[in-house]
Each structure stands twice: as structure tokens, then as C-alpha cells.
Amino acid sequence: MQQHTTSYYAASRNQHVDYPELLDSVECDVCIIGAGYTGLSTALFLLEQGFTVTIVEAAKVGFGASGRNGGQIVNSYSRDIDVIERTVGARQASLLGAMAFEGGRIIRERVARYGIECDLKDGGVFAAFNDKQMKHLEAQKRLWERYGNDQLELLDSRRIRDVVATNRYVGGLLDMSGGHIHPLNLALGEAAAVVSLGGNIYEQSPAIRIDRGDRPVVHTPKGQVRSRFVVVAGNAYLGGLVPELASKSMPCGTQVIATEPLSEELAHRLLPQDYCVEDCNYLLDYYRLSGDRRLIYGGGVVYGARDPANIEKIIRPKMLKTFPQLAKVKIDFAWTGNFLLTLSRLPQVGRLGDNLYYSQGCSGHGVTYTHLAGKILAEALRGQAERFDAFASLPHYPFPGGRMMQVPFSALGAAYYQLRDRLGV
Numbered sequence: 209m210q211q212h213t214t215s216y217y218a219a220s221r222n223q224h225v226d227y228p229e230l231l232d233s234v235e236c237d238v239c240i241i242g243a244g245y246t247g248l249s250t251a252l253f254l255l256e257q258g259f260t261v262t263i264v265e266a267a268k269v270g271f272g273a274s275g276r277n278g279g280q281i282v283n284s285y286s287r288d289i290d291v292i293e294r295t296v297g298a299r300q301a302s303l304l305g306a307m308a309f310e311g312g313r314i315i316r317e318r319v320a321r322y323g324i325e326c327d328l329k330d331g332g333v334f335a336a337f338n339d340k341q342m343k344h345l346e347a348q349k350r351l352w353e354r355y356g357n358d359q360l361e362l363l364d365s366r367r368i369r370d371v372v373a374t375n376r377y378v379g380g381l382l383d384m385s386g387g388h389i390h391p392l393n394l395a396l397g398e399a400a401a402v403v404s405l406g407g408n409i410y411e412q413s414p415a416i417r418i419d420r421g422d423r424p425v426v427h428t429p430k431g432q433v434r435s436r437f438v439v440v441a442g443n444a445y446l447g448g449l450v451p452e453l454a455s456k457s458m459p460c461g462t463q464v465i466a467t468e469p470l471s472e473e474l475a476h477r478l479l480p481q482d483y484c485v486e487d488c489n490y491l492l493d494y495y496r497l498s499g500d501r502r503l504i505y506g507g508g509v510v511y512g513a514r515d516p517a518n519i520e521k522i523i524r525p526k527m528l529k530t531f532p533q534l535a536k537v538k539i540d541f542a543w544t545g546n547f548l549l550t551l552s553r554l555p556q557v558g559r560l561g562d563n564l565y566y567s568q569g570c571s572g573h574g575v576t577y578t579h580l581a582g583k584i585l586a587e588a589l590r591g592q593a594e595r596f597d598a599f600a601s602l603p604h605y606p607f608p609g610g611r612m613m614q615v616p617f618s619a620l621g622a623a624y625y626q627l628r629d630r631l632g633v
């Protein structure tokens with residue numbers, strides 16, 4: 209039986225529910241593969257609109273990235289709207305830009321409507337190491353304001369020290385519509401909401417084959433789901449189930465540590481307003497306080513999603529570079545998780561045939577996008593596909609050299625960006 213990875217989140221989850229394994233043949237309108245945010249958000253929107261829904265999950269609800277991530281509610285996409293403006297036509301870009309802040313609103317609405325306890329806090333900071341990154345943040349503020357975000361504030365070198373106790377940054381951008389959550393408790397709360405609306409969730413039930421056609425059938429080792437539509441939401445953990453999707457995306461690992469609980473005084477000194485922070489490097493560090501005042505610190509990327517041998521050894525030095533004052537603080541938890549990278553770093557969205565839909569590959573920033581994905585997938589299944597098609601129109605390309613070359617290619621790319629980050633160019 210696959211359990212949640214050993215993490216601070218699993219140790220502090222507020223529900224210990226085992227959903228049953230699928231042992232039967234069931235019928236429904238929509239079968240969803242994967243119980244991360246994409247699958248759960250899609251299920252909730254569909255159930256709210258009267259569809260019958262079954263989710264099959266290979267392991268546990270929130271087993272994947274959704275139950276292990278940094279917990280940062282980051283707006284927009286892993287490449288920003290200006291890149292989208294240059295990639296697709298004006299109409300598509302304005303549709304996608306208008307959706308860039310919707311995911312965060314959906315999370316807050318879900319938390320309020322279903323009473324989900326997940327330590328939700330408002331406020332996220334992008335921190336700049338140099339003037340070039342600061343200029344980028346100024347441009348990002350103008351861009352995001354153009355698309356309706358009026359909750360932004362530039363922080364100069366003095367102001368940023370008021371929100372994070374390190375002298376590494378020259379400034380930053382505060383987004384009060386960003387924020388942070390306990391990611392696994394959000395996923396578990398959403399799963400409980402799915403069940404409360406009559407949805408079915410089966411754990412330990414991997415989809416091992418999809419018979420496509422008018423009435424597709426999703427097979428698990430001991431059961432099957434016959435439905436009108438299938439939504440594939442397995443992201444970095446999907447493997448080769450849908451071969452068409454594999455060459456244009458690559459699973460990557462990123463690592464997180466959690467300290468022991470800090471004293472109230474120390475926690476307040478580090479992050480007085482309790483905002484989350486991510487820096488502006490390509491290979492970025494991200495951190496925040498948990499509900500019980502641990503510092504949750506993430507960073508690093510392992511291309512190809514191999515598990516690194518000693519996570520603490522990789523991440524602790526990064527944490528101490530930012531906060532040398534934590535030298536004596538113990539690390540209680542260290543874990544890794546996989547996100548799905550695309551070459552453009554934009555989400556990979558579309559349909560195969562008339563009734564098999566997918567959304568994946570949000571490349572590192574997916575907490576907000578995956579919640580939006582649920583909404584646009586549900587719209588598309590109801591026949592209103594304009595917003596879905598705006599995402600589906602984003603071009604995607606195979607990683608050069610094909611699957612075998614994905615890892616070396618991206619590792620080269622990472623080395624290049626690491627050098628750029630270090631030189632501040």
C-alpha cells in the first residue's frame with residue numbers, strides 16, 4: 209500500500225481517512241485519474257454542476273505534488289503573461305491574462321465554502337537579489353496591474369527587511385493576493401468536499417489502461433470505470449499511461465525541509481507579517497512559516513525526478529545562507545516531490561478525441577493554476593470551451609533528443625541558469 213511520503217504535512221494532517229480500493233465495475237459521467245489539486249478541483253466544479261464523478265487515485269489523496277509542495281499561493285503561471293502575449297494571439301493572451309489571478313480566488317472560495325482548515329494566510333513576496341531582478345519585478349507589477357491585480361506593492365531595500373530578516377535582497381514585490389497554505393490539508397479538505405457532494409474516490413487504484421472510444425473505460429487492477437468523459441490528472445506521477453503526453457513534459461524533483469517549531473519571538477523576527485517568500489532566481493528558493501511556526505524551506509531541482517540521497521545536506525545550506533541565525537535549529541523533516549516541467553514552462557492542456565481531457569505540466573508553480581484548471585475543464589465538459597481552448601492553443605514541443613535525452617538536456621539548461629543566477633545577469 210502506498211502511503212503519503214514522510215513529511216511535515218503527513219505528520220500534521222488533520223484527517224486520517226482511507227478511501228476504498230476500486231473492486232468493482234462502476235459507471236459515471238466523468239472518471240478522473242489522480243487525486244491531486246487538478247483532479248479534486250475538477251471533481252468539485254463538476255459535482256457542483258450536477259455531474260456524477262469517480263476519482264481513481266494510484267496511492268492516496270494528495271500523494272503527489274499537491275500534498276508535498278511549498279504551500280505557496282503564487283499567481284499567474286510559471287512563465288508570465290508577457291511571454292504568453294508573445295506566444296499566442298492577442299485574444300488568447302487577454303483571455304489567459306484575465307485568468308492569471310483566478311486560481312488564488314478559487315482556493316479562498318473553497319476554503320471558505322467547505323470550511324477547510326489549512327492555515328491559509330495572505331501575502332506572498334518575490335525577492336530580488338540584484339537590480340536586474342528588481343527591474344523585472346517593476347515590469348511584473350505593471351503587467352499584473354494591467355490584468356487587474358491591484359494588491360501589489362514594490363518593496364525597496366529598506367522595506368524588504370521589514371518583511372524578511374535577511375540582508376540578501378535588494379528589494380521585492382509583495383502580492384497580497386498571494387499567500388500560503390498547508391497543502392496536504394487543503395487537498396484532504398477538498399476530497400472531503402468531493403465526497404460530501406456525492407463524488408466517489410478510490411485510493412490504491414491506479415489506472416493501468418484506458419479503452420478509448422464513445423464510452424471510454426478506465427481499468428484499475430481490480431475494477432473499471434465506464435464514463436462519458438475521462439480527465440487525466442496524474443501530472444508528474446502519470447508515467448506512460450497516455451503515451452501522447454510523455455515526450456513533451458518531464459518529471460523533476462524539488463526538495464523541502466521543515467525545522468523544529470521556532471519560538472514565537474524567533475519566528476516573528478524572521479517573517480514578522482508571516483508572508484511567504486520566493487526569490488527571483490531561475491533555480492529558486494522558497495520558504496514560509498507553518499501554522500506551528502516551523503520554517504518550511506524548499507529549493508533545488510533534480511531533473512528526471514530521481515530522489516536525492518541526502519535532502520537536508522542540499523537544502524539546509526541554502527536556508528542558512530538566507531537565515532544564518534538558524535544555525536542551531538534542528539531539521540525535523542526532509543522530503544522530495546515531483547512536478548512536471550514543459551519546455552515552455554506553460555501548462556500542457558488539451559483533449560485526445562472527443563472525450564479524453566488532460567491538464568498537466570505547470571512546471572513548478574501549480575497551486576493556483578491547478579485550481580483554475582478544474583474550473584476550465586468543467587466548463588469544457590459542459591460545452592463552454594473558450595477558456596479551455598485558450599490554454600489548449602499554447603504550443604508545446606518535445607524535449608530535444610526525445611525521452612532519453614531529456615535529463616542531460618535539462619541538466620545543461622539548469623547549469624546555464626545556475627551560472628546566470630550566480631553572476632546576476
Ligand SMILES: Cc1cc2nc3c(=O)[nH]c(=O)nc-3n(C[C@H](O)[C@H](O)[C@H](O)COP(=O)(O)OP(=O)(O)OC[C@H]3O[C@@H](n4cnc5c(N)ncnc54)[C@H](O)[C@@H]3O)c2cc1C
Binds near residue numbers: 270271272278461
Ligand atoms: C516539492 C514541491 C514544491 C512545490 N511548491 C510549490 C509552491 O510552493 N507553489 C506552487 O504554486 N507550486 C508548487 N509546486 C507545484 C505544485 O505542487 C503542482 O504543480 C501541483 O500540486 C500539481 O497538482 P496535480 O494535481 O496536477 O498533480 P499531483 O498533485 O502530482 O497529483 C497527481 C496525482 O495523480 C496520481 N496518479 C498518477 N498516475 C495515476 C494513475 N495512473 N492512476 C491513478 N492515479 C494516478 C498520483 O498518485 C497523484 O496523487 C511544488 C511541487 C513540488 C513537488
